[in-house]
Amino acid sequence: MIRLILLFLISTSSAFAESVVIGMDKEKVAITATFDGSQILLFGAVKRDKPAPIGDLQVIVTVAGPSERISVHRKSKVLGIWMNTETVEVDAAPSFYAVATSSNFLSTISDTEDLRYKVSIPRAIRSVGAPMNVLDAVSFSEAVIRIRKEQGLYKLLENTVEIDEQTLFRTSIGMPADISEGDYTARILLTRNGNVIDEFSTVIDVRKVGLERLLFNMSRENPLAYGLMSLAIAIFAGWAASLLFRFFRTT
Amino acid sequence: MQIYLPIAEVSVNAFLLLGLGGIVGVLSGMFGVGGGFLMTPLLFFIGIPPAVAVATEANQIVASSFSGALAHLKRKTVDLKMGLILLIGGLLGAGLGLIIFNYLKSLGQVDLLVKLCYVAFLGIIGSLMFIESLRALLKKENGSTPKKIRKQRGFAQQLPFKMRFRTSGLYISIIPPIFVGIFVGVLSAIMGVGGGFIMVPAMIYILGMPTKVVVGTSLFQIIFVTGFTTLLHATTNYTVDVALAVLLLLGGVVGAQVGSQLGTRLRAEQLRILLALMVIAVCLKIALDLLIMPGELYSISKASLK
Numbered sequence: 001m002i003r004l005i006l007l008f009l010i011s012t013s014s015a016f017a018e019s020v021v022i023g024m025d026k027e028k029v030a031i032t033a034t035f036d037g038s039q040i041l042l043f044g045a046v047k048r049d050k051p052a053p054i055g056d057l058q059v060i061v062t063v064a065g066p067s068e069r070i071s072v073h074r075k076s077k078v079l080g081i082w083m084n085t086e087t088v089e090v091d092a093a094p095s096f097y098a099v100a101t102s103s104n105f106l107s108t109i110s111d112t113e114d115l116r117y118k119v120s121i122p123r124a125i126r127s128v129g130a131p132m133n134v135l136d137a138v139s140f141s142e143a144v145i146r147i148r149k150e151q152g153l154y155k156l157l158e159n160t161v162e163i164d165e166q167t168l169f170r171t172s173i174g175m176p177a178d179i180s181e182g183d184y185t186a187r188i189l190l191t192r193n194g195n196v197i198d199e200f201s202t203v204i205d206v207r208k209v210g211l212e213r214l215l216f217n218m219s220r221e222n223p224l225a226y227g228l229m230s231l232a233i234a235i236f237a238g239w240a241a242s243l244l245f246r247f248f249r250t251t
Numbered sequence: 252m253q254i255y256l257p258i259a260e261v262s263v264n265a266f267l268l269l270g271l272g273g274i275v276g277v278l279s280g281m282f283g284v285g286g287g288f289l290m291t292p293l294l295f296f297i298g299i300p301p302a303v304a305v306a307t308e309a310n311q312i313v314a315s316s317f318s319g320a321l322a323h324l325k326r327k328t329v330d331l332k333m334g335l336i337l338l339i340g341g342l343l344g345a346g347l348g349l350i351i352f353n354y355l356k357s358l359g360q361v362d363l364l365v366k367l368c369y370v371a372f373l374g375i376i377g378s379l380m381f382i383e384s385l386r387a388l389l390k391k392e393n394g395s396t397p398k399k400i401r402k403q404r405g406f407a408q409q410l411p412f413k414m415r416f417r418t419s420g421l422y423i424s425i426i427p428p429i430f431v432g433i434f435v436g437v438l439s440a441i442m443g444v445g446g447g448f449i450m451v452p453a454m455i456y457i458l459g460m461p462t463k464v465v466v467g468t469s470l471f472q473i474i475f476v477t478g479f480t481t482l483l484h485a486t487t488n489y490t491v492d493v494a495l496a497v498l499l500l501l502g503g504v505v506g507a508q509v510g511s512q513l514g515t516r517l518r519a520e521q522l523r524i525l526l527a528l529m530v531i532a533v534c535l536k537i538a539l540d541l542l543i544m545p546g547e548l549y550s551i552s553k554a555s556l557k
Contacts, residue, residue: 031255032255033254033255033257033494034252034253034254034255035253035255035262036253036255036262037262068553069553070551070552070553071551071552071553072549072550072551073549073550073551073552074548074549075545075548075549075550076548077544080542081363081367081541081542082541082542082543082544082545082548083360083363083541084360084362084363084550140549143547143548143549143551144549144551146547146549147547147549147550147551148551177253177255177261177262178260178261178262178298179260180260181260208257211257211494212255212257213257215257215258215493215494216257216258219257219258219485219489219491219493220489223485223486223489224482224485224486226485226491226493227481227482227484227485227486227491228482229493230310230481230485230491230493230496231310231313231478231481231482233314233493233496233497233500234310234311234313234314234317234478234481234496234500235313235314235317237314237318237497237500237501237504238313238314238315238316238317238318238319238321238500238504238507239317239318239321240504241318241504241505241507241508242317242318242321242322242504242508244508245322245508246325
């Protein structure tokens with residue numbers, strides 16, 4: 001069952017003539033044992049005091065997972081063997097990042113605004129500096145995008161935000177099963193002629209629940225007990241199987 | 252049915268894991284190997300992070316070797332005394348191995364070195380066993396009965412601290428078994444294997460133990476070494492995924508029982524030749540992966556904490 005929670009949160013800044021009001025079908029994503037990805041429906045409306053100005057209204061929706069530091073390794077052939085020879089650290093790469101736009105990406109936001117709001121996938125990744133011996137550091141962040149796109153963790157969804165009557169919009173963003181937990185940020189940017197006229201962001205809480213939560217917490221907070229429990233399960237299973245088989249053979 | 256693994260943080264098919272556990276369990280019971288040398292690379296292949304695969308596999312091996320060892324204890328084909336001596340070495344080795352593992356992880360080379368370990372050990376042992384058992388098999392088929400060799404290996408005779416191992420019919424120094432134990436313990440922690448594929452040939456060729464007690468004794472000591480390894484990984488790296496382990500071991504323990512039944516119906520030489528072939532196959536597969544240019548040259552890992 002989908003809980004519909006409509007958030008009527010109006011942008012605090014009243015400097016804009018147009019502001020955005022949004023809602024989501026869920027504020028929480030629960031990672032249960034049978035978690036198989038999730039679909040988040042984001043919808044909203046453009047609120048305005050006077051008639052819409054002339055120009056092309058577009059909407060961009062982004063969902064970003066928690067950022068983490070990652071190491072990117074590149075293999076090359078050493079003595080006939082392919083091994084990791086170069087490593088570049090990326091200071092902050094979101095574990096998940098999706099951008100949905102109401103038109104082609106390039107026609108929804110100008111390059112300067114993209115730079116400022118860090119909307120496109122390459123701009124969402126922050127890499128400060130590569131070691132001196134690595135000349136083509138760019139190819140490392142490109143690799144991050146390529147690999148994560150293949151895993152469905154990064155995606156650019158052009159023309160997927162539907163806008164009705166320059167006022168109502170909605171989109172749906174899918175998350176794969178292999179996501180990690182944390183606070184995900186959903187952002188809605190309202191643009192006209194490529195310039196951002198309003199921005200709104202909210203948090204989607206992605207958490208392991210139930211047994212998943214219990215096991216994960218135990219493994220971090222009480223690792224010895226967790227380890228012993230794992231062993232006890234293993235020993236019991238081994239013993240039970242042996243017992244069962246002896247029973248079947250004798251009968 | 253997809254299932255989300257709480258520690259590995261990936262979603263995998265539950266039946267795939269049960270099936271893998273079952274197949275590897277059969278091998279475990281048949282050959283007295285934990286099956287880790289097959290399972291760990293398979294887990295990498297289905298997308299489990301390597302650190303989680305290594306740690307969880309150790310836990311799963313506890314279950315399958317316990318189940319297998321019970322079957323052997325019933326048939327009295329376990330040399331407990333030898334098992335305990337091997338175990339002392341094994342525990343020392345597991346501790347040492349974990350230190351090495353964590354050091355390699357900090358260098359970002361853990362994958363390569365684990366794979367090189369696999370290629371080297373599996374290659375050498377696989378081919379040695381294959382040649383030896385093929386020779387033994389051919390001899391038998393020619394009708395000439397092989398000489399009953401009571402002769403024990405040279406250097407194990409000359410070292411001090413001799414002990415009598417009644418079940419194995421041996422009177423040898425405890426130094427070689429201790430070293431075999433340490434060596435296998437290190438492998439257990441680094442490669443996520445029980446080490447049976449090293450232990451079994453080492454017992455036959457270095458210690459000169461009779462084939463019929465080798466499997467049970469190997470399983471007996473593997474239980475404790477992998478159990479210790481599991482605890483070490485759980486407390487230092489937090490990489491034991493109990494949900495993954497349960498699925499693997501449900502299939503595994505059943506497989507191990509089936510395997511140990513099958514094992515008693517095959518001749519020792521046939522058993523060894525099968526094991527040798529399998530070891531060689533896994534070795535070749537891993538070696539090819541290192542030699543052929545990978546489709547994706549880049550890989551991502553969590554940055555080491557600084």
